[in-house]
Amino acid sequence: MTETMNRFNDICPIPDSNVRETIERLIANSYFRRATEAFVKPLSWEQFTAVMSQCRTKDDFQRYIIYPAMKQLIAKTTADMSGAGWENIPEGIGTLFISNHRDIVLDAAFLNMLMIDKEKPTTEIAIGDNLLIYPWIEELVRLNKSFIVKRGVSVRQMLEVSKHLSEYIYDTVNRRAQPAWIAQREGRAKDSNDKTQVSLLKMLTLHNSSDPAKALQDLHIVPLSISYELDPCDYLKAKEFQLKRDNPGHKKTEADDIENMHTGIMGFKGRVTFRFGTCIDQAIREIPAATGRNELLEQVASIIDREIYRNYTFFPFNYVAYDLMTDTGRFSSQYTDEDVSKFNAYLQKQIEKINIANRDDDFLRVKMTEMYGNTVKNHLEA
Structure with missing residues (x-):
């Protein structure tokens, strides 16, 4: 684990050896307190930070801090939360869950709540650095087992950054046999027309670019379908569609991202279902060996999309x-x-x-x- 952390310390979750000092920094940060205090009620700030100070590992932090807070949030903002298709998760090996993307913050957080309830290891979570608006947010998400996807880099740096990320995901899933989660595309599909980005799959093969089929099989990809009965951000997405229609150069601001995050977290979602599809290892094996790299990636994207579409849950x-x-x-x-x-x-x-x-x-x-x-x-x- 130490070797992994040293090699990937710019993007990996915080090592357990640094959990205690990270928690101390967060507790001392007035911005963290301002953002968090309302979420931890009925606990007082002193009671909450006393529990937080007892955490020694990331798993402790998830179980004793994130889990109770999320359970409270789920009770307030959903009518029901359920998981299905558990039998499709391969036993004894790491897995990469690739899912459609409905909520900036909650998709992976809800998944990990379901994992804890099923007594399964929680996933490491891919999160774009565009959301890490303040240093304390980066510390918080890395404490919650997130790894960083660097987006704000030059075209020249992009290949190097992507290869580094690919090697980290391979190391996590294959060598350390840890589950990981990543969305099928950068950003949410604003119209719910979920499509896996071929560029994502290309990045995932860079740890073994000479054999892309094997590179993807080594990740034991399980497509995951996330269904929300109601999307609290639907009106914000619609607003963005009109603003872009009226002004093609329109760009979201940092304030827009914060509004989307807050609305997604606090808004009512109705019933929510996570359904695991079939691991695609066998489907990749069935692609003819002579298939070119680009066509292979296109076919794998279609395989993932079909599994996600097949496993949606529908409401009236x-x-x-x-x-x-x-x-x-x-x-x-x-x-x-x-x-x-x-x-x-x-x-x-x-x-x-x-x-x-x-x-x-x-x-x-x-x-x-x-x-x-x-x-x-x-x-x-x-």
């Missing part, structure tokens, strides 16, 4: 949205007239939260409908 709003998108009644047996009224009222309530010049309600309604209907569309195609 998804079926209503699909039928509205396609102007059909294909799934009318899956919802009631009341569900249609609720969906339309929900969209209007979300649109009312959008405060921009020349707000285009019809456009925003279409974009939000797509967010809820595209998962059904992709499931049917798979």
